[in-house]
Amino acid sequence: MNELALHILDIVQNSISANASIIEVIIDENIDKDLYIIEIQDNGKGMSNEVLQEVSDPFFTTRTTRKVGLGISLLKQIAEQTGGFLKIVSEEGKGTHLTASFSHKHLDRPVLGDIAGTMTLLIGANPQIRFLYIHRTPLSDFEFDTKEVLVELEGTPIDHPDILKALKEMIEENLEMIESSH
Amino acid sequence: MKVKSLADLKKIKAQVQEKIKLREQGENADKIVQVKVAMATCGIATGAKDIMTYLINELDFRGIEAVVTQTGCMGYCYAEPTIEVIVPGKDPLIYGFVTRDKAKEIIDQYILKGEMVDGVIPITYKTIDE
Numbered sequence: 001m002n003e004l005a006l007h008i009l010d011i012v013q014n015s016i017s018a019n020a021s022i023i024e025v026i027i028d029e030n031i032d033k034d035l036y037i038i039e040i041q042d043n044g045k046g047m048s049n050e051v052l053q054e055v056s057d058p059f060f061t062t063r064t065t066r067k068v069g070l071g072i073s074l075l076k077q078i079a080e081q082t083g084g085f086l087k088i089v090s091e092e093g094k095g096t097h098l099t100a101s102f103s104h105k106h107l108d109r110p111v112l113g114d115i116a117g118t119m120t121l122l123i124g125a126n127p128q129i130r131f132l133y134i135h136r137t138p139l140s141d142f143e144f145d146t147k148e149v150l151v152e153l154e155g156t157p158i159d160h161p162d163i164l165k166a167l168k169e170m171i172e173e174n175l176e177m178i179e180s181s182h
Numbered sequence: 183m184k185v186k187s188l189a190d191l192k193k194i195k196a197q198v199q200e201k202i203k204l205r206e207q208g209e210n211a212d213k214i215v216q217v218k219v220a221m222a223t224c225g226i227a228t229g230a231k232d233i234m235t236y237l238i239n240e241l242d243f244r245g246i247e248a249v250v251t252q253t254g255c256m257g258y259c260y261a262e263p264t265i266e267v268i269v270p271g272k273d274p275l276i277y278g279f280v281t282r283d284k285a286k287e288i289i290d291q292y293i294l295k296g297e298m299v300d301g302v303i304p305i306t307y308k309t310i311d312e
Contacts, residue, residue, distance in 0.1 A: 009226055013252075124238060156195045157202075170186060170187070
């Protein structure tokens with residue numbers, strides 16, 4: 001798991017399992033403050049305080065197929081390795097907001113990787129979910145919202161492979177224009 | 183033309199609509215193959231994202247009507263990446279240790295020709311005695 005994009009893919013699975021209908025991925029690059037912040041927000045069923053206490057324990061999971069739940073604990077570990085932190089706020093019936101903060105320039109901060117591929121994979125597999133992806137750099141912001149995409153598509157399925165390829169290209173091109181870090 | 187904006191996307195839309203119309207004339211819903219890719223941490227860490235992308239593109243390229251989705255952990259973490267393949271009229275099969283080559287083999291041999299391919303996870307496969 002040497003790309004932040006893969007960790008994001010992993011955490012978003014939790015949001016999907018929580019029956020979220022809106023999932024927002026925000027990446028904020030603040031080079032002046034040496035911060036690389038990832039936020040994942042959903043409107044899923046949320047977690048109780050009891051579950052929230054345990055959620056970063058790798059041996060805690062709500063799954064029944066296995067006894068470990070590594071996604072959050074792995075992300076927490078890599079954030080802390082760069083001197084950062086992981087914070088989760090959640091309310092039952094409302095949703096969950098996860099924040100992973102990294103030192104931008106720290107050598108242990110994994111590269112972002114293929115975030116465009118990750119987002120389009122998520123969109124393709126879950127066309128009924130509204131995904132937002134916001135990426136901020138010192139140069140500019142890029143905002144992507146599947147709700148807007150659907151308006152443009154006028155009924156053409158968003159999960160058609162050609163559309164997904166086009167969306168991937170669109171995200172990649174825009175990330176390059178705002179000079180996002182790798 | 184590189185797709186940079188929503189306006190560019192609109193141009194692609196027309197081409198895709200044509201493609202869909204052509205497909206719909208030939209196929210019906212009973213023939214749709216379903217592929218589910220396990221996308222939990224174990225799957226992602228071993229390359230499931232790449233496999234899923236490959237499957238989506240390859241099935242489309244080959245003109246095979248298929249729906250590729252992701253699921254959570256199916257419990258076979260030791261054999262990731264794992265995929266479940268449901269060919270219409272047949273029992274679901276779960277394959278483990280799926281590489282790109284294996285995925286291609288599954289498409290060519292199992293999905294297209296109905297021939298068994300190595301790598302089925304035994305627990306999910308019934309023998310003819312059962």
